[in-house]
Amino acid sequence: MSLEPFVQAPLYIQIHAACALFALVAGPFSLYSRKRSVFHKLLGYTWMLAMIGAAVSSFWIGSFGVIGSFSPLHALSILSLCSVALSLYFILNGNIIGHRKTLTNLYWRGLIIAGIFNFLPGRTTNRAFFGDNESIGLVVVGVGLGIVFGSMVWTQRSAVLALIGPKKNLPI
Template sequence: MTPAPLLNASFAVQLHVATVLPAAILGAFLLARPKGTSLHRLLGKIWLALMVVTASSTFFIHSINLVGGFSPIHLLSAYVLFGSWQAFAAARRRDTAAHRGHVAGMYLGGIVVAGLFTLLPGRLMHTSLFSEVSLWQAAVTVTLLAVLLIAATILSVRQGRLFGRSKSSKRLA
């Protein structure tokens, strides 16, 4: 593992990584904890702000240049910006089902799925994390990480934690 590729990356990439890593951790914490508490509301606002900065920063990153400097990942960024507004608006109007749906979609799509794609060979995060290991070791590590994330998501859904089917989840404001 070496931080050199990240340290030599553009400011937009550094900002993206600096906001997406705490968003990933904070988002997992929020999804696992009781919903509707004052702590949930405070940390949720911080998480949404991190997601907006993360998504916005991608519009200045053009490493996969398919159409006019943009790639399919930029569609996901647009979804996260739209979803952030929708999640906030749903929370304000106390529409817990819509709020949960937008937040879960942004976390799973914007952090988990997009995060796994950053670990593919040739990508900056792959180079930073796996530069000193073989391609085989990196592939096994990424596969195990994907399996763990998918299993954790399925378990959270089954236990009602991801979509908050507990008493405290009915109270959003």
């Protein structure tokens, strides 16, 4: 592993990577800390600013453009900005459940999925981790997406089973 690809990258990629890395590391501390504490609020607002920074800086990254310089990953950036705004709306209106679910989904589905796609060949993260063996990134993307979507299916299965409760003669 080498940080050289990030050091040589344009400033907007360095800002994007720094914001995303901070959000990735700080997210669980904010999501799972004691609510209403000063630590939770301070870290939460800092985490939101990092998410905004990562989302906004992504619009200068156009190396995988599908429509002009925009790619499907930019849709995740728009979703991130909307999620931050929605979570603030929820908390300011006392909807703690909506606030928590919005930010939990943003972290686990938005940030993690976008992070997995950074291992595609040609991306700075891929070069930093794998150097000349960029095709290894495809394995990371495949395994990572399999884990994410598998956990989503498992979570939904658990929710359905909790709703129907223990019934006899139901195949589980």
